[in-house]
Amino acid sequence: MLTHSTRRWLAGLGVAGAFVAAAASPAVAAPEAPIELGVYFSDTTIAAGSEGKIDSPLLFASEPVVVEGLTVTYDYRDLSGVVQVKPESSSFDCKSPEAGVLVCTDPFEIGLEEWAFGGLFEVALTPAAKAADGDTGNLKVTVSAEGLAPASHTAKLRIGEGVDLAAPGEETNISSAPGGTFSAPLTLSNAGKTAAKGAAVVFDLDYAIRPEKQYSNCTYEDGHLRTCAFDEVTAAGAARSVSLSYVLGKDTYAPGSEYGYYNWMTIAEFEDFNAYLQAGGISVGKPGNGPVLSLPEVPSKMGARGFQADTDPMNNWSGMTVKVTGKNGTDLVAVGGQLTGKAGDVVTASVGVRNDGPAALDFGRSGSPVTKIDIAVPEGTTAVEVPEFCAPLDGDQQDWENAGKPGAKLYRCYPDIFIGVGEKQLVDIGLRIDKVIENAAGTVTINAKCECEGFTEDLKPANDVAKILVNATGGTGGGDGDGDGGSLPITGQSTGLIAGLGALLLAAGVGGYLVAKRRRTRFVA
Structure with a gap:
């Protein structure tokens, strides 16, 4: 379950399902318990008279399993006269055994x-x-596979009045030093022919970009802006805009670039989106402690409350690029450790990397790891418990086909994509002591020169190697003197899963692809 300390509150397409699985699936079963399937389908609001939306279920199991005869059944009999459900692709064998029921099967192992x-x-x-x-109905989605009990989820589908919310096509470009303040516009246009009865906006701001003020109709989590909702009616062809003030965190890496995006949706679509997040145990945050943020009307460059749905969600995006000026670097420190035990014991080495600042490293938008952690197994020991994000290393080539496999002498591990100042990211490797050797030494080596945008060098490369000592006699430390181990592989604000907003919106079915207009979203997670 995602913790409240997560710096980026939304997750990508594959990761997003983890939240749903965490909330919708039963508690972790005992080893002898049968494997259980799970399925989730988003609540969806569709504009009357539109070409509709395309969506797919999220599928999961209580533990990893390869299944045959994977089948999804859509029961939309409750939606008669409201919504039609048809297969989007011919890749699967889909049949309608009766009116209002669609059954699709994948013939291959999944x-x-x-x-x-x-x-x-x-x-x-x-x-x-x-x-x-105002028309509504339920869509029951059931997943089944050979030898496993089926599982079902019921989604609410509703018909809304079609509107076309839009954001400016151009983005805002700003320069700021760490700790500086700046402003950026939040602009909504109504590009359709129907008045928009309120609107909600969802923000995807890099960790460094923080609001200077709070408002009661916006939500916040750990001091970061998540959403705002507005009651103002925006007439067809009209536009509204307000300038929001931000602060660039003092721990922002410089020089570099930070990014922020926002996406408009109707009130009904935001309700669908919020239901999706709640199913995964994710909160949009708490209302701010300030006044109401208004969205004043401004001259529009555009031409021309029941439910409402956006007829063209691909024009709802806009954002900003903040060029970070000055110099504010990062010192990544290798964390070693000291272990003791007798022959036959399995001891755990908690080793990795610590950020001594002064800047945080945030590669959430690129999806790149902060650094590489190479672990050389100490003499006289065998690695018997290895995380799946560690692979045997031969020269500079990692063997990902055998990721997590015990027995190698050298591993390369990839930690998280964010590490704040003072945080550690530790890898737990179980070592069996085959032979007691005094001062048996292994090493932890971090490669701080990550191939990531904006990060050029480690401030102190001399501390990028630390020792793993087994049965030390002289009390020499683990390289950086921080061989204290640790119970968490990742600490601090990076304990959550991190990715971008765009894919989650698609995964949630909120403002998803139009049936006829399959353009790629301009946002890249």
Whole structure:
């Protein structure tokens, strides 16, 4: 379950399902318990008279399993006269055994994990010809496979009045030093022919970008801006805008670039989106402690409360690029350790990297790891417990086909994509002591020169190597004197799963692809 200390509150397509799995699946079963399937489908609001939306279920299992005969059944009998459900792809064998039921089967073996994924069994959700604003119904989605009990989830589908919310096509470019303040516009235009009865905006701001003020109609988590909701009615062809003030964190790496994006959605679509987050145990945060933020009307460059749905969600994005000026670097320090034991014992080495600042490293948008952690196993020991994000290393080539496999003498591990000042990221490796050797030494080597945008060098490369000592006699430390071990592989604000907003919106089915307009979203997670 995602903790509240997560710096980036949203996750990507594959990761997003993990939140759903965590909340929707039963508690972790005992080893002898049968494997259980799980499925989730997002609540969805569709504009009347539109071409509809495309979505797919999120599928998962209580433990990793390869299944045959994976089948998804869509029961939309409750949606008669409201929404039609049709297969989007011919890749699967889909049949309609009766009116209002669609059954799709994948003939190949499919691997399911405890984290969920989407993209399989996509369906087109199209409003019926006579569907009108306010119509609702339920879509029951059931997943089954050979030898496993089926699982079901019921989603709410509703018809709304079609509107076309839009954001400016151009982004804002700003320069600021760490600790500086700056402003950026938040602008909403109504590019359609129907008045928009309120609107909500979801923010995807890099960790360094923090709000200078709080507002009661916006939500915040750990001091970071998440969402705002507005009651103002925006007439067709009209526009509204407000300038928001931000602070660039003093721990921002410089020189470099930070990014912020926002996405508009209707009030009904935001309700769908929030339901998706809640299913995964994610909160949009708490209301701010300031006044109401208004969204004043401004001259528009555009031409021309029941439920409402956006007819063209691909134009809802805008954002800013902040060029970070000055120089504010990072000292990454290798963390070693000291272990003691007798022959036959399995001892745990908790080793890795610590950020001594003064800047945090944030590669959440690129998805790159902060650094590489190379672990050389001490003499006289064998690695018997290895995390799956560590692979045997031969020269500079890691063997990912054998990731997590015990027995190698050298491993390369990839930690998280964010590490704040003072934080550690530790890798737990179980070492069996085959022979007691005094001062048996291994090493932890970090490669701080990550191939990541904006990060050029480690301030103190001399401390990028630390020792792993087994049965030390002289009390010499683990390289940096920090051989204290640790119970968490990642500490501090990076304990959560981290990725971008764009893919999650698609995964949630909120403002998803139009059936006929399959343009790629301009946001890159």
